[in-house]
Amino acid sequence: MSLSLDNPTVTRPLRAVVADYVALTKPSINRMCLLMVGGGMVMAPSTSISLLGVIGALIGTALSVASANALNMWFERNTDGLMRRTRSRPLPNGRISDRGALVFGLVIGVIGVSTLAITTNAVTTGIGALAIVSYAWVYTPLKYRAPIALVIGAIPGAVPPLMGWTAMTGTLDLTTDAPGLILFAILFVWQMPHFLAISVFRKLDYEAAGIRTVPGVRGLAVTRIQAVLWAAVLIPISLLLLPLGVGGAIYGVTAGVAGLAYLGFTIAGFWATNETRWAYQLFGVSLVYLPVVVVALSLDIAFRA
Numbered sequence: 001m002s003l004s005l006d007n008p009t010v011t012r013p014l015r016a017v018v019a020d021y022v023a024l025t026k027p028s029i030n031r032m033c034l035l036m037v038g039g040g041m042v043m044a045p046s047t048s049i050s051l052l053g054v055i056g057a058l059i060g061t062a063l064s065v066a067s068a069n070a071l072n073m074w075f076e077r078n079t080d081g082l083m084r085r086t087r088s089r090p091l092p093n094g095r096i097s098d099r100g101a102l103v104f105g106l107v108i109g110v111i112g113v114s115t116l117a118i119t120t121n122a123v124t125t126g127i128g129a130l131a132i133v134s135y136a137w138v139y140t141p142l143k144y145r146a147p148i149a150l151v152i153g154a155i156p157g158a159v160p161p162l163m164g165w166t167a168m169t170g171t172l173d174l175t176t177d178a179p180g181l182i183l184f185a186i187l188f189v190w191q192m193p194h195f196l197a198i199s200v201f202r203k204l205d206y207e208a209a210g211i212r213t214v215p216g217v218r219g220l221a222v223t224r225i226q227a228v229l230w231a232a233v234l235i236p237i238s239l240l241l242l243p244l245g246v247g248g249a250i251y252g253v254t255a256g257v258a259g260l261a262y263l264g265f266t267i268a269g270f271w272a273t274n275e276t277r278w279a280y281q282l283f284g285v286s287l288v289y290l291p292v293v294v295v296a297l298s299l300d301i302a303f304r305a
Contacts, residue, residue, distance in 0.1 A: 034058060037167075039294040042302075043165065060115035063111055064116070068109070071135075116128045124167045130159075138152060158187040158191065189230055201276045201283070234259055234263075235255075265282045
């Protein structure tokens with residue numbers, strides 16, 4: 001079976017078309033987000049939420065994240081064609097029409113938020129909707145104006161664990177829901193060295209597209225300092241779960257060691273003779289940090305249950 005694009009003379013196998021639409025959702029990012037949603041659910045106190053609610057929270061969050069990513073790609077369809085890393089994506093490559101991508105992003109966003117509304121609660125639904133809007137319509141255009149976009153984009157990027165928490169509790173209070181907010185803060189701060197590293201080894205690509213990054217605007221020295229400061233802040237924030245009684249010894253030791261390793265790799269940037277190699281190494285460490293900490297927290301809670 002084949003489908004036509006805007007040009008009726010061009011047809012492609014259905015499997016290829018579906019694969020391109022899936023690519024718009026950035027599956028690797030979605031998988032990491034779902035891991036964090038699960039972490040938020042595991043950490044939350046037991047409630048009367050049904051199995052349907054748990055499944056709905058996971059599906060609704062996945063579709064909301066997918067929508068934000070697809071709309072982000074739609075907004076950046078022209079500039080993506082200027083970067084070596086993204087020029088082969090479905091939109092700049094012409095494999096999917098602009099209209100098709102926009103409709104797809106909006107539809108899955110509506111389905112995702114509706115799923116959250118039906119199966120979870122108003123708090124989780126509101127966070128999901130706000131994340132889509134802030135990522136696609138605030139963060140994306142701001143990337144081309146100022147490096148502060150990194151901080152703005154990290155806000156919707158950090159909401160998955162909070163959505164997992166609120167799906168279980170239905171509330172968002174500064175006192176009773178402090179653990180959920182801390183998990184949000186952990187993910188928010190973790191993103192900073194992670195994306196600073198990406199902006200270093202993709203500096204030329206970002207400059208070609210007109211994206212304003214910290215290394216591109218303020219230089220590598222400022223980038224290194226910011227990476228160290230954010231990684232240093234991450235350690236005490238992650239350990240805040242201990243006095244709240246959510247994390248125990250397994251989590252505390254793991255978060256402490258992983259945080260020090262993350263910090264160590266950011267500090268190594270001051271002596272790195274090859275900044276690209278250092279950035280790749282820091283990026284790799286960041287990808288290990290998050291799942292290790294979440295798994296440690298989940299094991300800790302399971303063993304103490």
